[in-house]
Amino acid sequence: MKLLERLQNPSANSYSGGLPHDGFVMLDPAVEVLDVEIAEHRLLSHRYFETGMVVPPGDGLLEFVTTLINEPVNLTALRAQFDDQHIVEKMLASLRQHGFMHVTSQARPSAEQLEHLRSIAERARTSTLRRSIVIDLDAESSIEQISTRLNDEIHPPELLLCCAQLADHKSILGELARLRQTGIIRMHQTVVQTRHLPCDRELRRLLVRLGASVYLDRISWPVPNHPIAGLKEMVGDCVAVHLIMTPDLSILNETERVRLLTWAASAFISGLCLRLDPEALWPVSDAVEDDFVAIFNAVRAIENTLGDVLILDLPSDEVLLGHAASSTPRVGLSDFAKRFRAAYLRWRLPLLKACENDNSWSQVPEVEDKLVRAQEDLIPNHPELLLLKPGSIVVDVCGGLGRVARRLSPAVGKDGLVISVEMFRCLSDLARRFASERNFTNLHFRPGLAQRLALPDASVDAAINEWTGGIWELGLGPSMVKEMARVVRPGGRIAITHRLVQLHLASLAQPWVQYNEIYDWIRKACVHPDLTIIAERIWGQVVPSLVGEHASLWRKQYMPRLINPFDVIYRFDDSPDTRADVYLTIIAQRQ
Known part of the structure; x- marks a missing residue:
């Protein structure tokens, strides 16, 4: 079976990925081939690692992937089915690198064995991914402890600083800003999550020097019940402010969304952070995928007008694209919550793929x-x-x-x-x-x-x-x-x-x-x-x-x-x- 025309200069790109010559491999059971085609490309969704993968157009590529579904496949027999062994090795290595495929025994792995295989894959993946660090500023956290945690990371991490009141932490935020500006510490992004914004102008300028966004928690949906103290001053000094809200099913109501967007535009907030708990939205867990998608489309409608909307409970785009490690605990999720998350992957991954194209542009x-x-x-x-x-x-x-x-x-x-x-x-x-x-x-x-x-x-x-x-x-x-x-x-x-x-x-x-x-x-x-x-x-x-x-x-x-x-x-x-x-x-x- 012919896969693709042989790549130019194949010797520069070939590697085996450490696969045994006569072992067995199979796709992780959490991998799904999405029933959607984007510019002739097909997408794979990995529910466990909550990330996606692209199958480009080409004879035999999708068939190669589906061969690995459900049961372990012998590598010798698999390789014998295809003409171009170089491309076969590239695909096997790519699937394994991103945790979509495991090396197994001849028998289908048990649940315990599968968890072991996933833990191996996760260790390999996270060594290349950006991670998140969460610091409670109201606890006993020193600048030395925070600096050490940041510098222990291989890649500049996402830093989430949590506190009740911003004004209580001027000293430590100022020191973090100084260390960042002098290059002693580096963060990919810094977010300060708080319940009270009011602070003096010096602290607001320190937030700018820190490169921090502020997430204001516990804001009523769809608009605040009262004027938000400190918001005008914060956005006036060019600090990006996001509001954390927990919408109910009224998010499906266009009138309610217009209320939200009208207020948000007048307040010049940078965006929203929405908490979507499926078991709170549907207490009897009777929703189906169409109900989930209706919620996601309502969020998308807000995003299309406001510009930036994050869903805190679901994987970020950076996780979906394989740039960052998921910080969501996988234990304790109900089957209903897992269905909600899987539906989100099926909905969001095609949108991210649509951001790509094959025009000559650039990536670095x-x-x-x-x-x-x-x-x-x-x-x-x-x-x-x-x-x-x-x-x-x-x-x-x-x-x-x-x-x-x-x-x-x-x-x-x-x-x-x-x-x-x-x-x-x-x-x-x-x-x-x-x-x-x-x-x-x-x-x-x-x-x-x-x-x-x-x-x-x-x-x-x-x-x-x-x-x-x-x-x-x-x-x-x-x-x-x-x-x-x-x-x-x-x-x-x-x-x-x-x-x-x-x-x-x-x-x-x-x-x-x-x-x-x-x-x-x-x-x-x-x-x-x-x-x-x-x-x-x-x-x-x-x-x-x-x-x-x-x-x-x-x-x-x-x-x-x-x-x-x-x-x-x-x-x-x-x-x-x-x-x-x-x-x-x-x-x-x-x-």
Whole structure:
């Protein structure tokens, strides 16, 4: 049976994964092939590890996976069924690496044996995953203890600090901020969960220096019963605030959701954290999967308008994508709760896969930097165009993997702040990871929407948006510019950049144009009563060749894959003649 055309340069990618030559293997019984197809890709859901995996299109790939379901399969017999042994070994190793497959005996493993196999797989998986650390600040926790726990982690962890009142912990939060800024400790993300927000401005600034978001607990659904003390001051100082709520079945009521969204927009909160307990929503446990999906779709409807909604009781997107270890205890869950969680995986994984595509783009900063080279990027090399200086606060709209934010970091200095807002949480998470690895401490990465920035009026010094064609194609450009103008202080500036044309220098009469209307779209959007266009800049660069580049790095792929069709090196360029990208930047000033 033919699987795929043999990958280029197979010897560079082959490894056996330590599998015995004549052993037995089988998929974990918790692995399910989802009955959905996304751009010809199929998805695997692992209910135990709560993560997903992609089966790309290709002859025999899905059949290979289904061969391993239910009963152990002899490796010698399995290998004999397929022509390309290199690809067989790659798939076996990939399934095992992510805990989807176990090496077993000839007999199907007992429940006790399966738990043992899963524990082995979990130890192997978690050594590569980011973990969460929870600290109760109201208990006896010293800065030395917290620092030691953080530094014991292989990867910068997620830090959750819990307390009743923020104001009680100014000293320890300040020391954590100092250690972070000096590079002594690193956190992927810091969250302070509290029941009382009021604190002085110095503490709010320390939260910014710590890069912390604040989760405010015990807020009534769907809107607070009383004004929230300290909220206006917190968001006014650009601290991201999420409200923790426990909705009931009224979440299915559109009128109730509109009440929530109207209040949330007026309060400029960054997002919501929802607790969804299926046994509280359906006390007699009589709900079916359609009922579960209705709840998930209601959450999605809120997210589509608000920008950032987390479900605290269910695995995060980072867990589903295999970036972080689950912190949910697996013991003590009822069968009803397990069904609820399994339904969530079946619902959420296709949405995450839909965030990917096969267009040439990038996955890591080193590759992204080649798309627009640092030495030729207009605004970072001329921060005076946005009046940037040390201490400035900038919002980067549609920030993606954080290229613009990282480049603007030196311009605003250690006392400044760049807030990067990106619609896809998986991109914000990657951008946050890249910044943490490189020890940037003045960047905040927040899921959110270009057309609803979770910032108060006149709260930042500048706003920037670069190369987001989808915004203009969807007609959201004017709403984005309106929001950028709203959040910038009088006298502050906004900048919008997009590619005008790609020129093939050997045949200048045949330019490649993505959007013929882009100049008119941007200029018309900047016709705003509070804005005055003060400059238009045309700039560009020679397009880098992809010859010699690893193809995977230029693709949007966030979920683990059974096998990677792009695990190749580009050997030739589709357009061998020299090309140049020409960009337009329009700068406007707030009156």
